[in-house]
Amino acid sequence: MKGIGVSCVIFLLISIKCIHCAFTPADNYLIDCGSSTNTTINNRVFVADVSLSSTLTPSSNNLVTTSSSVPASYYGAALYQNARVFTVTSSYSFQINAHGRHFIRLYFFPSIYGNFNLTSTTFTVSTQDALLLDHFHPQANSAVVEEFLVNIISDTLILTFAQTGNNSIAFVNAIEVVSAPDTLIADTATIVNPPGTYRGLSDQLLETIYRVNMGGPQVSPNTDTLWRNWDTDQKFLLNSALSRSVNFTGKISYMDGTTEETAPDIVYSTATELAASNTSNALFNVTWQFDVEASSAYLIRFHFCDIVSLAAGNLYFNVYVNSWAVASNLDLSSKTFGQLATAVYMDYVLEANDASEKLGISIGPSVVNGVLPDGILNGLEIMKINGSGGSPATPSAGSKKNLVIILAPIFGVTAVAIVAVALCLAVRKRKLTTKQYSKSWVPFSINGFTSHSTGSRTSNGTAFTLGLNGNFGYRLSFAILQEATNNFDENWVIGVGGFGKVYKGELRDDTKVAVKRGNPKSQQGINEFHTEIELLSRLRHRHLVSLIGYCDEKNEMILVYEYMEKGTLKSHLYGSDMPSLNWQQRLEICIGAARGLHYLHTGQAKAIIHRDVKSANILLDETLLAKVADFGLSKTGPELDQTHVSTAVKGSFGYLDPEYFRRQQLTEKSDVYSFGVVLLEVLCARPVIDPTLPREMVNLAEWGMKWQKRGELEHIVDARIAGSIRPESLKKFGETIEKCLADSGIERPSMGDVLWNLEYALQLQDADAGGISEINSINRITELSPQLQNINAFESAPAGEAATALLNDLSDVSMSKVFSQLIKSEGR
Numbered sequence: 001m002k003g004i005g006v007s008c009v010i011f012l013l014i015s016i017k018c019i020h021c022a023f024t025p026a027d028n029y030l031i032d033c034g035s036s037t038n039t040t041i042n043n044r045v046f047v048a049d050v051s052l053s054s055t056l057t058p059s060s061n062n063l064v065t066t067s068s069s070v071p072a073s074y075y076g077a078a079l080y081q082n083a084r085v086f087t088v089t090s091s092y093s094f095q096i097n098a099h100g101r102h103f104i105r106l107y108f109f110p111s112i113y114g115n116f117n118l119t120s121t122t123f124t125v126s127t128q129d130a131l132l133l134d135h136f137h138p139q140a141n142s143a144v145v146e147e148f149l150v151n152i153i154s155d156t157l158i159l160t161f162a163q164t165g166n167n168s169i170a171f172v173n174a175i176e177v178v179s180a181p182d183t184l185i186a187d188t189a190t191i192v193n194p195p196g197t198y199r200g201l202s203d204q205l206l207e208t209i210y211r212v213n214m215g216g217p218q219v220s221p222n223t224d225t226l227w228r229n230w231d232t233d234q235k236f237l238l239n240s241a242l243s244r245s246v247n248f249t250g251k252i253s254y255m256d257g258t259t260e261e262t263a264p265d266i267v268y269s270t271a272t273e274l275a276a277s278n279t280s281n282a283l284f285n286v287t288w289q290f291d292v293e294a295s296s297a298y299l300i301r302f303h304f305c306d307i308v309s310l311a312a313g314n315l316y317f318n319v320y321v322n323s324w325a326v327a328s329n330l331d332l333s334s335k336t337f338g339q340l341a342t343a344v345y346m347d348y349v350l351e352a353n354d355a356s357e358k359l360g361i362s363i364g365p366s367v368v369n370g371v372l373p374d375g376i377l378n379g380l381e382i383m384k385i386n387g388s389g390g391s392p393a394t395p396s397a398g399s400k401k402n403l404v405i406i407l408a409p410i411f412g413v414t415a416v417a418i419v420a421v422a423l424c425l426a427v428r429k430r431k432l433t434t435k436q437y438s439k440s441w442v443p444f445s446i447n448g449f450t451s452h453s454t455g456s457r458t459s460n461g462t463a464f465t466l467g468l469n470g471n472f473g474y475r476l477s478f479a480i481l482q483e484a485t486n487n488f489d490e491n492w493v494i495g496v497g498g499f500g501k502v503y504k505g506e507l508r509d510d511t512k513v514a515v516k517r518g519n520p521k522s523q524q525g526i527n528e529f530h531t532e533i534e535l536l537s538r539l540r541h542r543h544l545v546s547l548i549g550y551c552d553e554k555n556e557m558i559l560v561y562e563y564m565e566k567g568t569l570k571s572h573l574y575g576s577d578m579p580s581l582n583w584q585q586r587l588e589i590c591i592g593a594a595r596g597l598h599y600l601h602t603g604q605a606k607a608i609i610h611r612d613v614k615s616a617n618i619l620l621d622e623t624l625l626a627k628v629a630d631f632g633l634s635k636t637g638p639e640l641d642q643t644h645v646s647t648a649v650k651g652s653f654g655y656l657d658p659e660y661f662r663r664q665q666l667t668e669k670s671d672v673y674s675f676g677v678v679l680l681e682v683l684c685a686r687p688v689i690d691p692t693l694p695r696e697m698v699n700l701a702e703w704g705m706k707w708q709k710r711g712e713l714e715h716i717v718d719a720r721i722a723g724s725i726r727p728e729s730l731k732k733f734g735e736t737i738e739k740c741l742a743d744s745g746i747e748r749p750s751m752g753d754v755l756w757n758l759e760y761a762l763q764l765q766d767a768d769a770g771g772i773s774e775i776n777s778i779n780r781i782t783e784l785s786p787q788l789q790n791i792n793a794f795e796s797a798p799a800g801e802a803a804t805a806l807l808n809d810l811s812d813v814s815m816s817k818v819f820s821q822l823i824k825s826e827g828r
């Protein structure tokens with residue numbers, strides 16, 4: 001078994017494991033059915049259901065006891081001794097304290113209980129919303145736990161047990177209804193065939209069919225972080241001679257969405273590996289085969305953790321579901337910032353029409369040159385989507401299209417404003433004190449607004465709703481915002497656009513904010529405004545600039561954003577006196593922004609297209625953490641009609657997807673194109689359109705691609721960092737740009753792929769971190785051209801000067817309608 005190269009663990013970023021935050025479920029009902037005494041199983045008290053007879057209707061059902069018993073090695077063996085037998089349809093009801101995902105676990109042991117012969121009974125179990133077990137016929141004299149993950153959205157869960165015929169009797173030995181972490185199941189997964197994004201997982205009922213710890217021991221509920229059971233994998237292996245079990249005694253790291261609740265350490269620290277992985281001619285797959293029901297959809301979750309490599313970037317393998325390759329040349333370290341022994345999981349959906357009675361999961365060697373054949377799998381979960389019977393609700397291709405929301409700034413030029421806010425505040429901050437500013441979004445306390453309310457100005461001005469979607473989207477009173485902006489003081493204006501003005505502001509708790517006040521004459525309706533606020537409020541991500549409130553009093557349409565200390569990415573690249581960023585910092589910023597965009601595209605049930613991706617819309621906080629700004633202002637949702645989409649050409653000159661010009665059709669890939677231009681900008685540190693340069697150099701995208709295609713991208717790299725970029729890293733970066741800038745959208749990668757490639761580029765740069773920082777520390781800021789300074793001036797220029805400024809840097813301005821028409825006619 002191989003060891004682990006600690007020296008390769010370069011990035012610890014967000015991987016610090018939370019040791020003290022074991023998950024505490026908000027709802028935790030454990031019931032020992034048919035028992036008159038409570039039963040404690042590994043510190044979990046299963047309460048006798050006689051003590052809760054009020055939750056069972058009718059409560060006159062029989063309590064029964066069996067004389068046969070379940071081996072003590074079973075988790076909760078004692079629970080199977082008693083059962084509750086239902087000779088009429090009966091229900092348990094549970095008060096739900098917190099909506100969301102819950103595990104429902106039902107324990108059954110079909111045996112002879114006194115006068116009841118339950119060995120071959122058939123019955124049905126359902127909630128008020130879904131059928132859990134349809135004509136369920138548990139196998140005689142064997143204990144079984146049926147587990148479901150149900151998204152409960154009502155305040156009461158009613159579990160009903162019903163007969164299926166005259167001779168049928170329903171029963172149950174124990175019940176668990178336990179909250180699961182909200183993050184456990186994301187809304188999206190990758191469809192196995194044909195590849196695509198499956199959305200709407202959050203609303204689906206999931207039934208656990210298999211949960212397996214590859215290459216390791218069985219994990220019983222008392223050792224799992226969420227009381228799950230993990231089976232061993234040997235019995236599923238088609239040919240166990242081709243594989244071997246490996247284990248790891250070091251510490252497992254979790255990052256970026258994985259936690260110990262995703263799967264416990266023991267799952268990640270054991271794996272099944274391709275055997276003879278060091279003999280390069282042994283090319284074979286290792287396959288596990290599972291019996292499943294045909295014509296049912298399955299969620300397949302792979303758990304990976306590279307516990308076998310000595311260094312990052314050495315393990316590449318393929319992953320198959322049946323004969324479909326779901327991941328080719330998978331490099332786990334590209335998902336973990338090059339860190340080994342770090343948990344990764346990947347979700348796939350096998351759609352009903354692709355499921356046959358045998359489900360084959362394989363890992364196989366990659367044929368990447370110079371890589372030894374190898375492959376691992378640490379854990380696997382197979383869950384049936386939409387539980388029993390019926391055809392699973394899988395989104396059709398048509399409906400998926402309709403689910404795309406297109407976001408267009410209602411206010412038009414918003415980026416400029418945010419830039420200005422950030423710049424001004426950053427400058428001001430430097431001059432003033434270093435008052436502590438919390439980088440994370442701080443929810444406003446009710447106190448922050450009400451207890452200080454004095455005088456008539458705020459007496460009715462503290463409307464405060466926790467509405468919309470839970471904790472987000474605070475409604476702020478007009479009075480509060482008047483106060484925060486010194487009564488919308490003209491001197492506090494830091495940006496102007498067609499929509500109105502942006503003011504700097506400071507709330508009573510000293511939180512600095514950017515207050516964007518819509519022009520009252522704007523045609524935008526208040527209802528539309530609300531729809532948008534609701535959408536914006538739901539978009540919460542480390543790499544998105546947060547909306548922290550809004551105001552709709554007196555027909556006002558005001559948005560309040562968190563403010564970003566370090567301004568725009570653009571200002572750090574050129575046109576300002578900000579210190580230059582080194583290559584690693586630039587890559588990390590690109591990775592952060594890519595994460596934000598990836599979330600917009602995939603994090604919600606409806607994909608969100610940014611439409612105006614540019615370096616001026618990527619803001620940096622005081623730690624240089626990148627956040628995407630100006631993503632949120634949408635036209636209406638799915639009902640958006642096509643003509644509407646195509647007439648409103650938005651975006652910024654120089655970043656605009658050429659296909660969008662031609663076809664007037666927006667997809668996520670339009671953002672990918674624009675992001676490709678940003679990547680070039682980051683590399684070359686020059687404006688995307690620079691009319692002062694020789695003709696062939698004016699458009700950065702064209703100019704950059706010319707060099708990339710010649711394989712000589714290094715010629716146009718920002719001189720300040722050119723010496724410090726490792727050629728492999730540059731090569732990867734250049735290839736990524738080239739793919740993003742592909743002429744047609746379908747050839748471009750998804751934001752997720754872009755993200756992996758950038759992480760890989762970073763890893764290639766880090767492969768030999770020594771010496772690089774010295775090179776960067778001697779970077780000096782080169783003299784600015786007057787033209788670049790003009791650009792900067794524009795960013796805080798009053799509206800009247802905007803037209804002039806346009807000539808200087810077109811890329812700074814989101815296109816107005818006039819502008820779009822100009823482009824359309826030129827495009828033909």
Ligand SMILES: *[C@@H]1O[C@H](CO)[C@@H](O)[C@H](O)[C@H]1NC(C)=O
Nearest residue numbers: 036037038045046047048051
């Ligand atoms: C079982 O536990 C519950 C809750 O802890 C308690 O209210 C009840 O009295 C106990 N019942 C018995 C029979 O000990």
Ligand SMILES: *[C@@H]1O[C@H](CO)[C@@H](O)[C@H](O)[C@H]1NC(C)=O
Nearest residue numbers: 112116117118119120121140
């Ligand atoms: C219980 O029912 C099964 C199936 O109907 C039958 O085979 C078995 O003999 C019965 N056992 C008893 C003790 O009646």
Ligand SMILES: *[C@@H]1O[C@H](CO)[C@@H](O)[C@H](O)[C@H]1NC(C)=O
Nearest residue numbers: 122163164165166167168169
């Ligand atoms: C169930 O019982 C009813 C009434 O006793 C009878 O009419 C019906 O045929 C029975 N059904 C079966 C499947 O035995």
Ligand SMILES: *[C@@H]1O[C@H](CO)[C@@H](O)[C@H](O)[C@H]1NC(C)=O
Nearest residue numbers: 001215216217246247248270
């Ligand atoms: C780890 O591997 C060693 C040697 O292969 C084996 O003895 C041990 O039982 C394994 N531990 C686990 C938890 O699988």
Ligand SMILES: *[C@@H]1O[C@H](CO)[C@@H](O)[C@H](O)[C@H]1NC(C)=O
Nearest residue numbers: 001002275276277278279280
């Ligand atoms: C594979 O590597 C192990 C040590 O890592 C070594 O003991 C073994 O002989 C190698 N097998 C082959 C076939 O080269």
Ligand SMILES: *[C@@H]1O[C@H](CO)[C@@H](O)[C@H](O)[C@H]1NC(C)=O
Nearest residue numbers: 283284285320322323362364
């Ligand atoms: C592994 O399985 C996949 C899918 O069935 C197949 O395409 C591939 O050729 C196999 N690889 C090897 C090395 O057998």
Ligand SMILES: *[C@@H]1O[C@H](CO)[C@@H](O)[C@H](O)[C@H]1NC(C)=O
Nearest residue numbers: 130204205386390391392393
């Ligand atoms: C399961 O699928 C059926 C059929 O598409 C649908 O009507 C039902 O609402 C789904 N149930 C759940 C719980 O999602």
